[in-house]
Amino acid sequence: MNKYIELMRPKQWIKNFFVFGAIIFSKKFLEIESLTKVILAFLSFCLISSAVYIMNDIKDLEQDKVHPKKKHRPIASGKVSIRNAIIEMILLIIISLSTAFYLNKFLLIILLIYFINNVIYTFKVKHIVLLDVISIAIGFILRVIAGGVVINVELSVWIILCTLFISLFLGFEKRKNELKCLENDATKHRRILDDYSIKFLDDISNIVCGCTIIFYSLYTFFAYSHKYMMITNIFVIYGLFRYKYLTEIKDLGGSPTEAVLTDKGIIIDVILWGICSSIIILLTK
Template sequence: MQLSNSNTAKAERYHRSSNPAALLVLQLRPRQWTKNLLIFAALLFSYQTMNLFSILNTILGFILFCFVSGCVYILNDYADRESDRNHPIKQFRPMASGALNPNVALIFGGALLIASLVISYYLNPLFTLLLAAYFIMNVLYSFKLKHVVIIDIMIIAAGFVLRAIAGGLVIHVPFTPWFLMCTMLLSLFLAIGKRRHELFLLQNDSTTHRKVLDHYSFALLDQLIGIVTAATIISYSLFTFTSGRTIHLMWTIPFVIYGIFRYLYLVHIENKGGAPDRILLEDKHILVTVILYVISVVCILAFLE
């Protein structure tokens, strides 16, 4: 009971201290926006043709993708607001806590979605179709597909592939099939790690877990992680040789291997992996690896191609 009273007091303070504009921004879940940084991959690997126009287009594409993904969160939280009130963490979300009027959030989300699609048309009509497809796919995931075993993690991976394609569409450059394969496999790797972490938490609290976890086991998830880990490293290695860029991109392979091994360490030894976007910012080893990887790619494409 004391915990419940503490949570209630926290929710009341949250309600009083937040204004509607801040709540609407918070409802878009800006902490999740790091996932959309994948849009910049096309710009990174097109370093030699980079200009102010392509940079601005990529930034705008990133913002629009953040808005559209935020609209998915609004719809999801609107539908789950009653059940979220019984969740120890989700009860503090704007709608679940009662701080944000659900109808206001829904109207805001609809207007933001339409505006984002209209603006995206001027970047590339195909980008508009991609955003619409991403929105529809994630709505289906939120209401149905997240409960279907295997399909749930494949939908998550598909979302990252769409992000990678979006980066190419906004600056009108193609991606090699191997890069898209790498993106899909790495996304599967993160999604499986997330499910494993959720299964670990399930051992301590089975009242608020995902229904789909009933169909997973540690043995299955560990086997899937092993398969995807090997496939990711091989696919990225092949990408560095077949991307049409300099063969010196092969020197970035150790960064990819270390990053994956470090993440495996966090998943299996420290029982993390539930929030890949947070790990990117909180784990210094992975953050430094990503920074060094980006610097290496830029230097290789700038001076060795």
């Protein structure tokens, strides 16, 4: 059983917390009904994203075998057969889409778009320079939109832009880390890495990092009648710079999830951001 749970990559579910974006930035997180809907939407994304990971593992079987870490994954290591992996993937898709259909027809549409986007990514776009990372960023935007749809909250354009650029930042940092760590074996693992260079990725990462800070700042300035939310800018700036430090000095950029879950600096920063944002939202109109 453990090998099938491992195949779902539950550690990667942290990415689906973007679904909570809309409810966090509204006062609806105090409403049980709204919170329940968002939790179910989160679980739906967890299941559909796990199905996508299984599809990727099947498609990238040979490349994963030469990767120092990915070769230990259930399919690449031979612990789970391709047949059983496909069965698990289908079950996850059915449960996810059924839950979405029960919640909100628009959530169902978003999940279908998310899955189709990932199918296109897996079989085509992942081999196209720049579009590979942009495709991943679209997945994060769909998560945020889904969180707003299920509780009928209109999202600020600045939050959408902020989500886009922070996901681009994580994506380009991951590509750079793969180039650094895999060196001569980089293209054996991911052919698209032959079209990138560390300098190019470093330059573009710096640009999107700066844009993320700008768009979040604009959100905190324009989205509320008060300006107290601008206090939270310091946590966003520190978090981005801390992640940049981890990828450049500690070589943790290959797994954004690992960096977020294991680094005390980022964990404390996220907690303080959440507490500060909640207090400001609750105490202001």
